[in-house]
Amino acid sequence: MSYTPFKIPKNLLLGSATAATHIEGGEQEHNWYRWSELGNIKDGSHSKVACDHINRIESDVDLIKGINNETYRLGVEWSRIEPEEGKFSEEGIAIYRKEIKLLLANNIKPLVTLWHFSNPLWMEDDGAWVSPKSVQRFLSFSKYVVDQLGDLVEDWITLNEPNVYLTFGYFEGIWPPGNKGDLKGYFAAAKHFALAHLHAYEQIHEQLKSKGCKDPKVGVAHHLRIFDPANGSWLSKMAVNLISRLFQNIFLESMTKGKFLFPLRSGGFKATRAHYADFIGINYYSRDIIKGVLNPATLFGDRLLKENAPLNDLDWEIYPEGLYRICKQVYDKYQRPIFITENGTCDAADNFRTKFIYDHLKVLSKAINDGIDIQRYYHWTLLDNFEWAEGNSARFGLYHNNFETQERTLRKSGEFYANICEERLVSARMIEAFLK
Numbered sequence: 001m002s003y004t005p006f007k008i009p010k011n012l013l014l015g016s017a018t019a020a021t022h023i024e025g026g027e028q029e030h031n032w033y034r035w036s037e038l039g040n041i042k043d044g045s046h047s048k049v050a051c052d053h054i055n056r057i058e059s060d061v062d063l064i065k066g067i068n069n070e071t072y073r074l075g076v077e078w079s080r081i082e083p084e085e086g087k088f089s090e091e092g093i094a095i096y097r098k099e100i101k102l103l104l105a106n107n108i109k110p111l112v113t114l115w116h117f118s119n120p121l122w123m124e125d126d127g128a129w130v131s132p133k134s135v136q137r138f139l140s141f142s143k144y145v146v147d148q149l150g151d152l153v154e155d156w157i158t159l160n161e162p163n164v165y166l167t168f169g170y171f172e173g174i175w176p177p178g179n180k181g182d183l184k185g186y187f188a189a190a191k192h193f194a195l196a197h198l199h200a201y202e203q204i205h206e207q208l209k210s211k212g213c214k215d216p217k218v219g220v221a222h223h224l225r226i227f228d229p230a231n232g233s234w235l236s237k238m239a240v241n242l243i244s245r246l247f248q249n250i251f252l253e254s255m256t257k258g259k260f261l262f263p264l265r266s267g268g269f270k271a272t273r274a275h276y277a278d279f280i281g282i283n284y285y286s287r288d289i290i291k292g293v294l295n296p297a298t299l300f301g302d303r304l305l306k307e308n309a310p311l312n313d314l315d316w317e318i319y320p321e322g323l324y325r326i327c328k329q330v331y332d333k334y335q336r337p338i339f340i341t342e343n344g345t346c347d348a349a350d351n352f353r354t355k356f357i358y359d360h361l362k363v364l365s366k367a368i369n370d371g372i373d374i375q376r377y378y379h380w381t382l383l384d385n386f387e388w389a390e391g392n393s394a395r396f397g398l399y400h401n402n403f404e405t406q407e408r409t410l411r412k413s414g415e416f417y418a419n420i421c422e423e424r425l426v427s428a429r430m431i432e433a434f435l436k
């Protein structure tokens with residue numbers, strides 16, 4: 001394989017991403033704390049440990065600065081800010097104010113995610129997102145957070161990957177609340193997520209406008225995959241269409257345009273604007289090859305791996321061209337700016353992350369040069385962290401984390417990314433030093 005130097009396009013901001021539950025730690029009353037207590041994390045790890053970020057904010061901001069990021073995506077923990085319904089914690093929100101001020105003091109532009117898979121137990125135990133109350137609950141939480149932080153933060157992600165949360169929590173049953181095959185729950189909650197975003201979009205804009213913010217940016221981080229049919233049979237093609245629709249298109253279409261595709265219900269919502277997305281957030285990791293089968297339980301498709309494809313530690317295909325294809329599809333359809341809100345790989349030994357970064361940034365640069373309006377790239381993730389049901393052993397970090405000592409060490413691939421962020425190019429020297 002030959003590597004060639006290339007430049008990072010001028011307007012692409014480079015950064016990294018985390019989310020609250022992945023890194024904070026602490027005895028928080030949320031669904032992941034309970035899921036950990038119940039022994040449901042594969043390697044026995046627990047959300048209360050994570051990266052102990054809550055006690056290491058200053059030094060963790062130094063890590064971000066240490067890799068020359070211009071922007072950083074962080075999340076807030078709902079249960080820390082609203083421990084009881086309607087009761088907001090000044091102490092809880094103060095933590096994020098402090099962190100965001102530190103980021104700004106270091107010239108790092110924050111992008112804040114309001115919800116990233118974690119529900120306070122008071123909400124979890126009252127129907128979570130299946131309950132129609134979830135929409136109002138989210139709006140009230142969002143209102144408080146944006147009131148408190150909106151003088152510092154212009155860019156917001158309302159929701160992260162409702163499709164992944166619902167697939168694992170309500171279809172496969174491996175995430176809280178552990179429901180299997182609960183399609184009724186899946187679609188009811190999908191509708192509430194869409195409504196929560198659509199209303200929050202308007203609400204956040206109004207709030208930020210009244211604070212004098214000139215260029216508010218509000219969007220969703222969508223998990224988008226490539227689904228390719230295993231063969232030319234009508235069954236495989238039909239399965240690809242069905243899976244694409246139920247796993248991604250109903251979310252993209254409702255949250256971008258306010259249009260509810262069957263079988264999603266609109267709950268009476270009528271779109272009054274051309275779009276509800278100042279950017280479309282894309283979290284891109286991998287592709288699935290779909291083979292059509294006569295089995296409704298798998299939506300008529302078995303998910304297979306491409307033969308001889310390179311795989312990461314979790315056996316996900318590494319497929320950089322997919323990033324180009326996804327960006328093109330989304331841009332052709334919606335003509336909205338794109339943020340790559342997550343892209344990264346699980347590689348504990350740091351064997352292939354450097355090449356992963358090279359390949360994905362190269363493809364992204366090509367997409368931008370071809371006219372696709374991609375404005376940001378957030379590498380997932382800053383440091384190894386609590387990776388949901390996989391626990392601490394699934395390592396996606398630019399920094400290695402020792403979970404016993406909480407010592408962070410920059411990986412070689414992290415150094416490569418830090419160089420790219422600093423020089424805004426991949427040079428012949430960097431290829432020599434990192435890729436050969």
Ligand code: GAL
Nearest residue numbers: 019160161164223283380387
């Ligand atoms: C995404 C998710 C992140 C993290 C990442 C790596 O789907 O938003 O929270 O889990 O995958 O697996």
